[in-house]
Amino acid sequence: MRIGLQLQPQHADYKSIRETAARAEDLGVDIIFNWDHFYPLRGEPEGKHFECWTMLGAWAESTSRVEIGALVTCNSYRNPELLADMARTVDNISDGRLILGIGAGWFEKDYTEYGYEFGTAGSRLADLAEALPRIESRLAKLNPPPTRHIPVLIGGGGEKKTLKLVAQHADIWHGFGKPDVVERKVGILKQHCADVGRDAGEIEISTGVEGDPGELGPKLRDLGVSLFTVGVSGPDHDLEPLKKWIGWRDAHNS
Incomplete structure (x- = not known):
């Protein structure tokens, strides 16, 4: 059972973000994620914000134990071959601590402000389906190669397309929702795995969490969730909820 922190790179100076990542590592978190947006998702729409993969390269040097990822x-923002090369590079810089989190994209402002074609939800998922084999192929060709099989995390709960891509390509599925929602999605994911001839047990189940771990944690754990991720935003990075989830993990794992 693992605890993640999504350190949302909005409304804060980078120094504060770096220091918060260091504090989280010292607290014993297993993974530190950021996210891949160009503008804040909450609060002041034009507030402070930093780019995802540049930051991951910096975290690869400034942390030493935690896994890192987006x-x-x-998927829309980078050529798949380029993304594979970026992932391989950060993987090597971090001595094998990168998780390649990926999704189809959804935040329209990012697209319009940076000149990407927004398309439709269906077209973006089709692009992701086309990109994943290209990423896998490029990772196999790079010299030097990644230090390990880079775990692929796919985020999203679309039942017909996204969860099918998880069954085909992912090592980790990340979703959101209350236990009844997670239960439904996990059931559908298992069916997709059966359809493609894959053991669903090979896929780690991850979810974003809020609230009391003592109440929510056991319910999600019973559904097969083993990665629980707490979100924190700037300008003040409150890690008290993270501490509670880490304490719950430690008590459960002991």
Whole structure:
């Protein structure tokens, strides 16, 4: 059972973000994620914000133990071969601590402000389906190669398309929702795995969490969730909820 922190790179100076990542690592968090957006998702729409993959390269040097990754990379923003090379590079810089989180993208302002074609939800998912094999192929060709099989995390709960891509390509599925929602999605994911001939037990189940771990944690754990991720935003990075989830993890794992 693992605890993640999504350190949302909005409304804060980078020094504060770096220091918060260091504090989280010292507290014993297992994974530190950021996200792949160009503008804040909450609060002042034009507030402070930093780019995802540049930051991951810096975290690869400034941290030493935790895994790092994006929750999640937007497939639309980078050529798949380039993304594979970026992932391989950060993986090597970090000595094998990168998780390649990826999704189809959804935040329209990012697209319009940076000149990407927004398309439709269906077209963005089709692009993701086309990109994933290209990423896998490029990772196999790079010299030097990644230090390990880079775990692929796919985020999103679309039952017909996204969860099918998880069954085909992912090592980790990340979703959101109350236990009844998670239960439904996990059931559908298992069916997709059966359809493609894959053992669903190979896929780690991850979810974003809020609130009391003593109440919510056991319910999600019973559904197969093993990665619980707490979100924190600037300008003041409150890690008290993270501490509670880490304490719950430690008590459960002991």
